[in-house]
Amino acid sequence: MALTPEDVAKLAALARIDLTGEELQHLAPQLEGILEAVASVQQVADADIPPTSHALPLTNVFRPDEVRPSLPREDVLAGAPAAEEDRFRVPRILGEEA
Protein backbone atom coordinates (compact mmCIF):
# COMPACT_ATOMS: atom_id res chain seq x y z
CA MET A 1 0.00 0.00 0.00
CA ALA A 2 1.17 3.53 -0.55
CA LEU A 3 1.34 5.69 2.55
CA THR A 4 1.74 9.35 1.64
CA PRO A 5 3.03 12.11 3.90
CA GLU A 6 -0.58 13.38 3.93
CA ASP A 7 -1.80 10.02 5.27
CA VAL A 8 0.86 10.14 7.97
CA ALA A 9 -0.16 13.69 8.87
CA LYS A 10 -3.76 12.51 9.32
CA LEU A 11 -2.69 9.59 11.52
CA ALA A 12 -0.39 11.86 13.52
CA ALA A 13 -3.29 14.24 14.10
CA LEU A 14 -5.37 11.32 15.42
CA ALA A 15 -2.43 10.39 17.67
CA ARG A 16 -2.07 14.03 18.83
CA ILE A 17 1.47 14.50 17.53
CA ASP A 18 2.29 17.67 15.61
CA LEU A 19 4.83 16.22 13.15
CA THR A 20 6.95 18.61 11.07
CA GLY A 21 6.95 18.47 7.26
CA GLU A 22 10.44 17.04 7.32
CA GLU A 23 9.35 14.25 9.69
CA LEU A 24 6.37 13.43 7.48
CA GLN A 25 8.69 12.98 4.48
CA HIS A 26 11.10 10.88 6.52
CA LEU A 27 8.54 8.70 8.30
CA ALA A 28 6.12 7.97 5.44
CA PRO A 29 8.38 5.51 3.55
CA GLN A 30 9.52 3.90 6.83
CA LEU A 31 5.96 3.39 8.02
CA GLU A 32 4.96 2.04 4.63
CA GLY A 33 7.81 -0.46 4.82
CA ILE A 34 6.72 -1.57 8.30
CA LEU A 35 3.08 -1.97 7.23
CA GLU A 36 4.13 -4.03 4.20
CA ALA A 37 6.25 -6.26 6.42
CA VAL A 38 3.49 -6.88 8.95
CA ALA A 39 0.69 -7.30 6.38
CA SER A 40 1.64 -11.00 6.10
CA VAL A 41 -0.49 -11.72 9.18
CA GLN A 42 -3.53 -11.45 6.93
CA GLN A 43 -2.48 -14.50 4.92
CA VAL A 44 -2.53 -16.93 7.82
CA ALA A 45 -5.45 -15.56 9.78
CA ASP A 46 -8.38 -17.83 8.88
CA ALA A 47 -11.81 -16.62 9.83
CA ASP A 48 -12.37 -19.55 12.21
CA ILE A 49 -9.35 -18.84 14.42
CA PRO A 50 -10.40 -17.08 17.61
CA PRO A 51 -8.38 -13.96 18.48
CA THR A 52 -6.10 -13.90 21.54
CA SER A 53 -5.96 -10.54 23.27
CA HIS A 54 -4.12 -11.71 26.33
CA ALA A 55 -1.62 -14.35 27.37
CA LEU A 56 -3.67 -15.57 30.33
CA PRO A 57 -7.24 -16.85 30.35
CA LEU A 58 -8.35 -13.99 32.56
CA THR A 59 -11.50 -13.53 34.51
CA ASN A 60 -12.38 -10.36 36.33
CA VAL A 61 -10.52 -9.75 39.56
CA PHE A 62 -12.46 -8.04 42.31
CA ARG A 63 -11.45 -6.42 45.56
CA PRO A 64 -13.61 -5.28 48.45
CA ASP A 65 -15.09 -1.84 47.85
CA GLU A 66 -13.41 -0.21 50.83
CA VAL A 67 -12.50 3.40 51.34
CA ARG A 68 -8.73 3.77 51.38
CA PRO A 69 -6.55 6.86 51.53
CA SER A 70 -5.51 8.21 48.15
CA LEU A 71 -2.13 9.74 47.38
CA PRO A 72 -1.58 13.06 49.15
CA ARG A 73 -2.70 15.89 46.87
CA GLU A 74 0.61 17.72 47.12
CA ASP A 75 2.51 14.58 46.03
CA VAL A 76 0.35 14.26 42.94
CA LEU A 77 0.45 17.93 42.01
CA ALA A 78 4.22 18.04 42.55
CA GLY A 79 4.65 16.29 39.20
CA ALA A 80 2.15 18.45 37.32
CA PRO A 81 3.34 20.81 34.58
CA ALA A 82 1.21 23.53 36.20
CA ALA A 83 -0.99 23.62 39.30
CA GLU A 84 -3.23 26.25 40.82
CA GLU A 85 -5.48 26.23 43.90
CA ASP A 86 -4.81 22.52 44.58
CA ARG A 87 -5.81 21.58 41.06
CA PHE A 88 -4.11 20.79 37.75
CA ARG A 89 -3.98 23.98 35.69
CA VAL A 90 -4.60 23.23 32.01
CA PRO A 91 -4.72 25.41 28.89
CA ARG A 92 -8.14 26.47 27.63
CA ILE A 93 -10.01 23.46 26.32
CA LEU A 94 -11.92 25.23 23.53
CA GLY A 95 -10.28 25.56 20.11
CA GLU A 96 -11.33 29.20 19.64
CA GLU A 97 -11.76 32.21 21.88
CA ALA A 98 -15.31 32.28 23.19
Next chain:
Amino acid sequence: MNEHLRRSAADLAADIAARRISSEEVTRAHLERIEAVDEEVHAFLHVDGERALAAARDVDARVAAGEPVGPLAGVPLGLKDVLTMRGAPTTCGSKILQGWHPPYDATVTRRLLEAGLVVLGKTNMDEFAMGSSTENSAYGPTRNPWDTSRIPGGSGGGSAAALAAFEAPLTIGTDTGGSIRQPAAVTGTVGVKPTYGGTSRYGLVALASSLDQPGPCARTVLDAALLHEVIGGHDPLDSTSIDAPVPDVVGAARSGDVTGLKVGVVRELGGAGYQPGVQQRFDEAVALLSSLGAEVVEVSCPSFEQALAAYYLILPSECSSNLAKFDAMRFGLRVGDDGSRSAEEVMNLTREAGFGDEVKRRIIIGTYALSSGYYDAYYGSAQKVRTLIVRDFAAAFETVDVLVSPTTPTTAWPLGERVDDPLAMYAADLCTIPSNLAGNASASFPVGLAPEDGLPVGLQVIAPPMADDRLYRVGAALERALTEQWGGSLLDRVPERAEVSA
Protein backbone atom coordinates in the same frame (compact mmCIF):
# COMPACT_ATOMS: atom_id res chain seq x y z
CA MET B 1 39.47 -3.29 40.20
CA ASN B 2 38.08 -3.55 43.73
CA GLU B 3 37.85 -7.15 44.96
CA HIS B 4 34.09 -6.91 45.65
CA LEU B 5 33.13 -5.96 42.12
CA ARG B 6 33.49 -9.33 40.40
CA ARG B 7 31.81 -11.34 43.14
CA SER B 8 28.34 -12.84 42.90
CA ALA B 9 25.40 -11.32 44.75
CA ALA B 10 24.94 -14.58 46.66
CA ASP B 11 28.51 -14.45 47.98
CA LEU B 12 28.34 -10.76 48.82
CA ALA B 13 25.08 -11.24 50.70
CA ALA B 14 26.47 -14.17 52.66
CA ASP B 15 29.50 -12.14 53.72
CA ILE B 16 27.36 -9.13 54.62
CA ALA B 17 25.00 -11.29 56.70
CA ALA B 18 28.00 -12.87 58.48
CA ARG B 19 29.53 -9.39 59.07
CA ARG B 20 32.70 -10.35 57.20
CA ILE B 21 32.18 -7.27 55.05
CA SER B 22 29.76 -4.37 55.32
CA SER B 23 27.12 -3.46 52.80
CA GLU B 24 28.44 0.09 53.01
CA GLU B 25 31.88 -1.04 51.84
CA VAL B 26 30.39 -3.06 48.96
CA THR B 27 28.06 -0.24 47.98
CA ARG B 28 30.87 2.31 48.07
CA ALA B 29 33.00 0.10 45.81
CA HIS B 30 30.21 -0.05 43.25
CA LEU B 31 29.54 3.70 43.43
CA GLU B 32 33.25 4.31 42.83
CA ARG B 33 33.19 1.90 39.91
CA ILE B 34 30.21 3.75 38.39
CA GLU B 35 32.06 7.02 38.88
CA ALA B 36 35.09 5.57 37.11
CA VAL B 37 33.55 3.84 34.10
CA ASP B 38 30.02 5.06 33.53
CA GLU B 39 30.99 8.17 31.63
CA GLU B 40 32.01 5.75 28.88
CA VAL B 41 29.50 2.91 29.40
CA HIS B 42 26.51 5.13 30.29
CA ALA B 43 24.52 2.35 31.89
CA PHE B 44 22.95 4.70 34.45
CA LEU B 45 20.64 7.67 33.95
CA HIS B 46 20.52 8.53 37.63
CA VAL B 47 22.72 7.56 40.58
CA ASP B 48 21.97 8.50 44.18
CA GLY B 49 25.04 7.59 46.19
CA GLU B 50 23.89 9.14 49.46
CA ARG B 51 20.61 7.28 49.42
CA ALA B 52 22.40 4.02 48.51
CA LEU B 53 24.94 4.41 51.32
CA ALA B 54 22.19 5.23 53.82
CA ALA B 55 20.32 2.09 52.75
CA ALA B 56 23.53 0.07 53.05
CA ARG B 57 24.23 1.39 56.55
CA ASP B 58 20.67 0.49 57.51
CA VAL B 59 21.24 -3.13 56.46
CA ASP B 60 24.56 -3.18 58.31
CA ALA B 61 22.83 -1.90 61.45
CA ARG B 62 20.13 -4.54 61.19
CA VAL B 63 22.72 -7.28 60.76
CA ALA B 64 24.70 -5.92 63.71
CA ALA B 65 21.54 -5.93 65.83
CA GLY B 66 21.03 -9.59 65.01
CA GLU B 67 17.86 -9.02 63.00
CA PRO B 68 17.13 -11.60 60.32
CA VAL B 69 17.73 -10.24 56.81
CA GLY B 70 16.85 -11.65 53.39
CA PRO B 71 19.23 -13.64 51.16
CA LEU B 72 20.18 -10.57 49.11
CA ALA B 73 20.18 -7.92 51.84
CA GLY B 74 22.85 -5.30 51.43
CA VAL B 75 23.59 -6.14 47.77
CA PRO B 76 23.66 -3.17 45.37
CA LEU B 77 21.29 -3.15 42.40
CA GLY B 78 20.41 -1.06 39.34
CA LEU B 79 16.73 -0.49 38.57
CA LYS B 80 15.55 -0.01 35.00
CA ASP B 81 14.22 3.51 34.63
CA VAL B 82 10.76 2.27 33.65
CA LEU B 83 9.91 1.21 37.23
CA THR B 84 8.84 3.89 39.66
CA MET B 85 10.66 4.62 42.91
CA ARG B 86 9.77 7.42 45.29
CA GLY B 87 12.51 9.97 45.77
CA ALA B 88 14.12 9.36 42.38
CA PRO B 89 13.24 10.47 38.86
CA THR B 90 11.58 8.03 36.45
CA THR B 91 12.15 9.07 32.84
CA CYS B 92 11.66 5.86 30.83
CA GLY B 93 14.48 7.23 28.67
CA SER B 94 12.12 9.92 27.38
CA LYS B 95 12.23 13.70 27.32
CA ILE B 96 8.51 13.75 28.00
CA LEU B 97 9.16 12.50 31.56
CA GLN B 98 12.36 14.44 32.21
CA GLY B 99 12.48 15.39 35.88
CA TRP B 100 9.30 13.52 36.83
CA HIS B 101 9.39 12.14 40.36
CA PRO B 102 6.72 9.46 40.75
CA PRO B 103 4.62 9.69 43.91
CA TYR B 104 4.65 5.94 44.56
CA ASP B 105 6.87 2.83 44.46
CA ALA B 106 6.36 0.04 41.94
CA THR B 107 5.62 -3.28 43.64
CA VAL B 108 8.94 -4.62 42.32
CA THR B 109 10.72 -1.62 43.86
CA ARG B 110 8.89 -2.02 47.17
CA ARG B 111 9.85 -5.70 47.37
CA LEU B 112 13.49 -4.91 46.60
CA LEU B 113 13.63 -2.25 49.30
CA GLU B 114 11.88 -4.48 51.82
CA ALA B 115 14.38 -7.26 51.06
CA GLY B 116 17.23 -4.89 51.88
CA LEU B 117 18.61 -4.51 48.37
CA VAL B 118 20.53 -1.28 47.91
CA VAL B 119 19.32 0.65 44.86
CA LEU B 120 22.29 2.46 43.29
CA GLY B 121 20.22 4.22 40.66
CA LYS B 122 18.14 3.95 37.51
CA THR B 123 19.48 2.27 34.37
CA ASN B 124 19.33 3.52 30.79
CA MET B 125 16.86 2.15 28.27
CA ASP B 126 15.32 2.75 24.86
CA GLU B 127 12.59 5.35 25.17
CA PHE B 128 9.54 3.69 26.78
CA ALA B 129 11.31 0.35 26.15
CA MET B 130 10.92 0.65 22.38
CA GLY B 131 14.11 -0.59 20.80
CA SER B 132 16.77 -3.27 20.72
CA SER B 133 19.91 -1.18 21.13
CA THR B 134 19.31 1.51 23.83
CA GLU B 135 20.10 4.05 21.10
CA ASN B 136 16.52 5.30 21.34
CA SER B 137 17.18 6.70 24.81
CA ALA B 138 16.68 10.46 24.76
CA TYR B 139 19.70 10.69 27.06
CA GLY B 140 22.20 9.00 24.75
CA PRO B 141 23.07 5.35 24.15
CA THR B 142 24.63 2.83 26.50
CA ARG B 143 27.80 1.16 25.23
CA ASN B 144 28.56 -2.55 25.31
CA PRO B 145 31.39 -3.25 27.80
CA TRP B 146 32.71 -5.98 25.46
CA ASP B 147 33.27 -3.40 22.71
CA THR B 148 32.23 0.16 23.36
CA SER B 149 31.67 0.82 19.65
CA ARG B 150 28.78 -1.65 19.80
CA ILE B 151 25.23 -1.73 21.13
CA PRO B 152 24.45 -3.35 24.51
CA GLY B 153 21.06 -4.59 23.29
CA GLY B 154 17.76 -3.10 24.25
CA SER B 155 15.58 -1.94 25.57
CA GLY B 156 17.34 -2.87 28.81
CA GLY B 157 20.86 -2.14 27.58
CA GLY B 158 21.63 -0.16 30.72
CA SER B 159 20.72 -3.03 33.04
CA ALA B 160 22.80 -5.51 31.02
CA ALA B 161 25.82 -3.24 30.53
CA ALA B 162 25.90 -2.36 34.25
CA LEU B 163 26.40 -6.06 35.00
CA ALA B 164 29.05 -6.67 32.34
CA ALA B 165 30.97 -3.51 33.37
CA PHE B 166 30.85 -4.62 37.03
CA GLU B 167 28.93 -1.53 38.06
CA ALA B 168 26.30 -3.64 39.83
CA PRO B 169 26.00 -7.37 40.59
CA LEU B 170 22.22 -7.30 40.03
CA THR B 171 19.81 -5.29 37.92
CA ILE B 172 16.12 -5.33 37.10
CA GLY B 173 14.84 -5.38 33.54
CA THR B 174 11.48 -5.53 31.81
CA ASP B 175 10.72 -7.70 28.82
CA THR B 176 8.01 -6.95 26.25
CA GLY B 177 9.56 -8.63 23.21
CA GLY B 178 13.05 -9.51 24.42
CA SER B 179 14.21 -6.44 26.35
CA ILE B 180 15.72 -8.57 29.14
CA ARG B 181 16.92 -11.56 27.09
CA GLN B 182 18.45 -9.87 24.04
CA PRO B 183 20.63 -7.45 26.09
CA ALA B 184 21.66 -10.41 28.27
CA ALA B 185 22.69 -12.35 25.17
CA VAL B 186 24.83 -9.60 23.64
CA THR B 187 26.56 -8.75 26.94
CA GLY B 188 27.26 -12.30 28.15
CA THR B 189 24.94 -12.01 31.15
CA VAL B 190 21.86 -13.84 32.49
CA GLY B 191 18.37 -12.44 31.92
CA VAL B 192 15.02 -13.99 32.80
CA LYS B 193 11.52 -13.09 31.64
CA PRO B 194 9.20 -14.70 34.19
CA THR B 195 5.83 -16.15 33.24
CA TYR B 196 3.44 -13.31 32.41
CA GLY B 197 1.76 -12.49 35.72
CA GLY B 198 4.64 -13.96 37.73
CA THR B 199 6.00 -10.52 38.62
CA SER B 200 3.88 -7.46 39.24
CA ARG B 201 3.47 -4.74 36.62
CA TYR B 202 2.21 -2.22 39.20
CA GLY B 203 4.43 0.83 38.84
CA LEU B 204 5.95 -0.39 35.58
CA VAL B 205 5.24 2.37 33.05
CA ALA B 206 3.35 0.35 30.45
CA LEU B 207 4.51 -0.18 26.89
CA ALA B 208 2.25 -3.10 25.86
CA SER B 209 0.25 -4.27 28.85
CA SER B 210 -0.45 -7.78 27.55
CA LEU B 211 3.27 -8.41 26.96
CA ASP B 212 5.31 -6.43 29.56
CA GLN B 213 6.96 -8.37 32.39
CA PRO B 214 9.66 -7.34 34.90
CA GLY B 215 12.44 -9.81 35.59
CA PRO B 216 15.88 -10.36 37.08
CA CYS B 217 19.23 -9.65 35.39
CA ALA B 218 22.46 -10.99 36.88
CA ARG B 219 25.87 -12.42 36.13
CA THR B 220 25.11 -15.88 37.53
CA VAL B 221 22.12 -18.18 37.33
CA LEU B 222 21.77 -18.46 41.12
CA ASP B 223 21.87 -14.67 41.52
CA ALA B 224 19.07 -14.32 38.97
CA ALA B 225 17.02 -16.95 40.81
CA LEU B 226 17.50 -15.26 44.19
CA LEU B 227 16.42 -11.95 42.68
CA HIS B 228 13.47 -13.60 40.93
CA GLU B 229 12.27 -14.92 44.27
CA VAL B 230 12.49 -11.46 45.85
CA ILE B 231 10.44 -9.69 43.17
CA GLY B 232 8.05 -12.51 42.19
CA GLY B 233 4.68 -13.51 43.56
CA HIS B 234 1.09 -12.38 43.72
CA ASP B 235 0.25 -8.69 43.88
CA PRO B 236 -3.36 -7.58 44.38
CA LEU B 237 -2.45 -4.23 42.77
CA ASP B 238 -1.92 -5.96 39.39
CA SER B 239 -5.12 -7.60 38.15
CA THR B 240 -3.10 -9.89 35.85
CA SER B 241 -0.87 -11.12 38.67
CA ILE B 242 -0.94 -14.90 39.17
CA ASP B 243 -2.21 -15.92 42.59
CA ALA B 244 0.15 -18.87 43.11
CA PRO B 245 3.50 -19.42 44.80
CA VAL B 246 6.67 -18.52 42.88
CA PRO B 247 8.09 -21.72 41.33
CA ASP B 248 11.17 -23.06 43.17
CA VAL B 249 13.63 -21.14 41.03
CA VAL B 250 16.37 -21.08 43.66
CA GLY B 251 16.19 -24.83 44.20
CA ALA B 252 16.40 -25.37 40.43
CA ALA B 253 19.38 -23.02 40.12
CA ARG B 254 21.20 -24.89 42.88
CA SER B 255 20.38 -28.25 41.32
CA GLY B 256 21.18 -27.80 37.63
CA ASP B 257 20.20 -31.41 37.03
CA VAL B 258 18.96 -31.92 33.48
CA THR B 259 18.99 -35.72 33.50
CA GLY B 260 16.02 -36.91 31.49
CA LEU B 261 14.86 -33.39 30.70
CA LYS B 262 13.30 -33.24 27.24
CA VAL B 263 14.75 -30.32 25.30
CA GLY B 264 13.19 -29.22 22.00
CA VAL B 265 15.27 -27.29 19.49
CA VAL B 266 12.92 -24.97 17.58
CA ARG B 267 13.50 -25.65 13.89
CA GLU B 268 12.19 -22.25 12.80
CA LEU B 269 14.62 -20.32 15.05
CA GLY B 270 18.01 -21.05 13.56
CA GLY B 271 19.89 -21.97 10.41
CA ALA B 272 19.97 -19.66 7.41
CA GLY B 273 20.03 -15.98 8.38
CA TYR B 274 21.74 -16.67 11.71
CA GLN B 275 25.33 -15.54 12.23
CA PRO B 276 27.56 -18.65 11.87
CA GLY B 277 29.31 -18.13 15.22
CA VAL B 278 25.95 -17.73 17.00
CA GLN B 279 24.65 -20.92 15.46
CA GLN B 280 27.92 -22.73 16.28
CA ARG B 281 27.94 -21.81 19.97
CA PHE B 282 24.24 -22.64 20.20
CA ASP B 283 24.75 -26.07 18.62
CA GLU B 284 27.68 -26.77 20.95
CA ALA B 285 25.60 -25.81 24.00
CA VAL B 286 22.76 -28.10 22.89
CA ALA B 287 25.27 -30.94 22.47
CA LEU B 288 26.54 -30.17 25.96
CA LEU B 289 23.03 -30.44 27.39
CA SER B 290 22.71 -33.78 25.66
CA SER B 291 25.99 -34.96 27.19
CA LEU B 292 24.67 -33.89 30.61
CA GLY B 293 21.73 -36.26 30.25
CA ALA B 294 19.06 -34.18 28.52
CA GLU B 295 17.06 -35.72 25.69
CA VAL B 296 17.32 -33.39 22.71
CA VAL B 297 14.79 -33.48 19.88
CA GLU B 298 13.86 -31.10 17.09
CA VAL B 299 10.46 -29.42 17.31
CA SER B 300 8.60 -27.43 14.69
CA CYS B 301 6.58 -24.33 15.55
CA PRO B 302 5.50 -23.12 12.10
CA SER B 303 3.52 -20.11 13.32
CA PHE B 304 6.65 -18.56 14.81
CA GLU B 305 7.43 -17.34 11.27
CA GLN B 306 4.57 -14.88 11.71
CA ALA B 307 5.38 -13.86 15.28
CA LEU B 308 7.43 -10.79 14.38
CA ALA B 309 4.70 -9.41 12.12
CA ALA B 310 1.97 -10.06 14.71
CA TYR B 311 4.07 -8.50 17.45
CA TYR B 312 4.73 -5.32 15.47
CA LEU B 313 0.98 -4.84 15.17
CA ILE B 314 -0.06 -5.84 18.68
CA LEU B 315 2.67 -3.88 20.42
CA PRO B 316 2.13 -0.58 18.54
CA SER B 317 -1.62 -0.91 19.03
CA GLU B 318 -1.29 -1.31 22.79
CA CYS B 319 1.44 1.34 22.98
CA SER B 320 -0.54 3.94 21.04
CA SER B 321 -3.27 3.52 23.64
CA ASN B 322 -0.97 3.38 26.69
CA LEU B 323 1.05 6.42 25.69
CA ALA B 324 -2.08 8.53 25.22
CA LYS B 325 -1.72 9.37 28.91
CA PHE B 326 1.27 11.61 28.09
CA ASP B 327 -1.02 14.50 27.35
CA ALA B 328 0.91 17.38 29.01
CA MET B 329 -1.86 17.89 31.57
CA ARG B 330 -1.08 15.91 34.73
CA PHE B 331 2.62 15.06 34.64
CA GLY B 332 5.72 15.42 32.55
CA LEU B 333 6.62 17.90 29.86
CA ARG B 334 4.35 20.73 28.67
CA VAL B 335 5.33 22.75 25.63
CA GLY B 336 3.80 25.91 24.15
CA ASP B 337 1.45 26.80 27.02
CA ASP B 338 1.74 30.55 26.43
CA GLY B 339 -1.90 31.43 26.99
CA SER B 340 -2.69 31.61 23.28
CA ARG B 341 -2.97 27.89 22.61
CA SER B 342 -5.70 25.37 23.41
CA ALA B 343 -5.12 22.24 25.45
CA GLU B 344 -5.16 20.17 22.27
CA GLU B 345 -2.58 22.35 20.57
CA VAL B 346 -0.35 22.17 23.65
CA MET B 347 -0.81 18.40 23.74
CA ASN B 348 0.19 18.04 20.07
CA LEU B 349 3.25 20.27 20.48
CA THR B 350 4.32 18.50 23.67
CA ARG B 351 4.10 15.02 22.16
CA GLU B 352 5.99 16.24 19.08
CA ALA B 353 8.77 17.67 21.25
CA GLY B 354 8.77 14.98 23.94
CA PHE B 355 8.73 11.74 21.92
CA GLY B 356 11.61 10.41 19.80
CA ASP B 357 11.39 8.91 16.30
CA GLU B 358 10.77 5.30 17.26
CA VAL B 359 8.02 6.18 19.71
CA LYS B 360 6.33 8.27 17.03
CA ARG B 361 6.68 5.46 14.49
CA ARG B 362 5.04 2.94 16.80
CA ILE B 363 2.26 5.24 17.96
CA ILE B 364 1.36 6.01 14.35
CA ILE B 365 1.49 2.35 13.28
CA GLY B 366 -0.73 1.51 16.25
CA THR B 367 -3.14 4.29 15.40
CA TYR B 368 -3.33 2.95 11.84
CA ALA B 369 -3.79 -0.68 12.94
CA LEU B 370 -6.62 0.24 15.31
CA SER B 371 -8.41 2.65 12.96
CA SER B 372 -11.80 1.67 11.59
CA GLY B 373 -11.49 0.01 8.21
CA TYR B 374 -8.09 -1.49 9.03
CA TYR B 375 -8.79 -3.02 12.45
CA ASP B 376 -9.81 -6.49 11.19
CA ALA B 377 -7.03 -6.70 8.59
CA TYR B 378 -4.25 -5.68 10.97
CA TYR B 379 -4.92 -5.85 14.71
CA GLY B 380 -7.61 -8.52 14.33
CA SER B 381 -5.38 -10.73 12.13
CA ALA B 382 -2.44 -10.28 14.49
CA GLN B 383 -4.57 -11.50 17.40
CA LYS B 384 -5.43 -14.63 15.41
CA VAL B 385 -1.75 -15.25 14.73
CA ARG B 386 -1.23 -14.93 18.46
CA THR B 387 -3.67 -17.81 18.93
CA LEU B 388 -1.67 -19.93 16.46
CA ILE B 389 1.54 -19.22 18.37
CA VAL B 390 -0.06 -20.19 21.68
CA ARG B 391 -1.22 -23.43 20.03
CA ASP B 392 2.26 -24.17 18.66
CA PHE B 393 3.70 -23.80 22.15
CA ALA B 394 0.99 -25.98 23.66
CA ALA B 395 1.66 -28.71 21.10
CA ALA B 396 5.43 -28.48 21.63
CA PHE B 397 5.14 -28.67 25.42
CA GLU B 398 3.13 -31.89 25.09
CA THR B 399 6.32 -33.58 23.92
CA VAL B 400 9.16 -31.56 25.49
CA ASP B 401 9.84 -29.88 28.85
CA VAL B 402 11.62 -26.82 27.47
CA LEU B 403 12.34 -25.26 24.08
CA VAL B 404 15.71 -23.77 23.13
CA SER B 405 16.98 -21.44 20.40
CA PRO B 406 19.64 -18.82 19.94
CA THR B 407 18.47 -15.74 21.89
CA THR B 408 19.15 -13.42 18.99
CA PRO B 409 20.26 -14.03 15.38
CA THR B 410 23.50 -12.01 15.64
CA THR B 411 26.00 -10.73 18.18
CA ALA B 412 26.10 -7.03 19.13
CA TRP B 413 26.21 -4.79 16.06
CA PRO B 414 28.00 -1.43 15.76
CA LEU B 415 26.24 1.60 17.24
CA GLY B 416 24.35 3.52 14.57
CA GLU B 417 24.07 0.63 12.12
CA ARG B 418 20.33 0.05 12.44
CA VAL B 419 19.18 3.25 14.10
CA ASP B 420 17.23 4.53 11.09
CA ASP B 421 16.30 1.12 9.71
CA PRO B 422 13.38 0.01 11.88
CA LEU B 423 12.88 -3.36 10.18
CA ALA B 424 16.53 -4.37 10.70
CA MET B 425 16.22 -3.31 14.34
CA TYR B 426 13.01 -5.32 14.80
CA ALA B 427 14.70 -8.48 13.46
CA ALA B 428 16.86 -8.60 16.60
CA ASP B 429 13.76 -9.77 18.50
CA LEU B 430 12.90 -12.60 16.11
CA CYS B 431 13.53 -15.40 18.59
CA THR B 432 12.37 -13.72 21.78
CA ILE B 433 8.95 -12.43 20.69
CA PRO B 434 6.98 -15.73 20.59
CA SER B 435 7.39 -16.21 24.35
CA ASN B 436 5.90 -12.77 25.09
CA LEU B 437 2.94 -13.40 22.78
CA ALA B 438 2.20 -16.66 24.61
CA GLY B 439 3.00 -15.33 28.09
CA ASN B 440 5.24 -18.23 29.06
CA ALA B 441 8.62 -18.14 30.84
CA SER B 442 11.94 -17.63 29.04
CA ALA B 443 15.55 -16.72 29.69
CA SER B 444 18.90 -16.14 28.04
CA PHE B 445 22.13 -17.69 29.28
CA PRO B 446 25.67 -17.01 27.99
CA VAL B 447 27.15 -19.88 25.96
CA GLY B 448 30.39 -18.42 24.67
CA LEU B 449 31.87 -15.96 22.22
CA ALA B 450 31.29 -16.09 18.48
CA PRO B 451 34.62 -17.09 16.87
CA GLU B 452 34.36 -14.49 14.09
CA ASP B 453 34.00 -11.40 16.31
CA GLY B 454 34.74 -12.50 19.87
CA LEU B 455 31.36 -11.24 21.10
CA PRO B 456 28.96 -13.02 23.49
CA VAL B 457 26.27 -15.44 22.33
CA GLY B 458 23.14 -16.28 24.29
CA LEU B 459 21.02 -19.41 24.39
CA GLN B 460 17.31 -18.94 24.98
CA VAL B 461 15.31 -21.40 27.05
CA ILE B 462 11.50 -21.28 26.99
CA ALA B 463 9.32 -23.11 29.52
CA PRO B 464 5.55 -23.45 29.92
CA PRO B 465 3.69 -20.88 32.05
CA MET B 466 4.59 -21.22 35.75
CA ALA B 467 7.43 -23.64 34.99
CA ASP B 468 10.05 -20.90 35.42
CA ASP B 469 12.13 -23.28 37.54
CA ARG B 470 13.01 -25.30 34.40
CA LEU B 471 14.76 -22.24 32.95
CA TYR B 472 17.09 -22.16 35.94
CA ARG B 473 17.69 -25.89 35.85
CA VAL B 474 18.92 -25.63 32.24
CA GLY B 475 20.81 -22.39 32.89
CA ALA B 476 22.61 -23.81 35.91
CA ALA B 477 23.57 -26.97 34.02
CA LEU B 478 25.08 -24.92 31.20
CA GLU B 479 26.79 -22.50 33.57
CA ARG B 480 28.41 -25.24 35.60
CA ALA B 481 29.69 -27.21 32.60
CA LEU B 482 30.82 -24.16 30.63
CA THR B 483 32.58 -22.50 33.58
CA GLU B 484 34.56 -25.70 34.02
CA GLN B 485 35.30 -25.86 30.29
CA TRP B 486 36.41 -22.22 30.16
CA GLY B 487 38.25 -22.29 33.47
CA GLY B 488 36.16 -19.37 34.74
CA SER B 489 33.21 -17.16 33.95
CA LEU B 490 32.70 -15.75 30.45
CA LEU B 491 32.72 -12.29 32.01
CA ASP B 492 36.33 -12.83 33.14
CA ARG B 493 37.11 -12.07 29.50
CA VAL B 494 35.41 -8.66 29.31
CA PRO B 495 38.08 -6.10 28.41
CA GLU B 496 39.24 -4.17 31.46
CA ARG B 497 37.74 -0.71 31.40
CA ALA B 498 40.19 2.10 31.82
CA GLU B 499 38.99 3.67 35.03
CA VAL B 500 39.11 7.43 34.87
CA SER B 501 39.77 9.07 38.20
CA ALA B 502 36.88 11.18 39.34
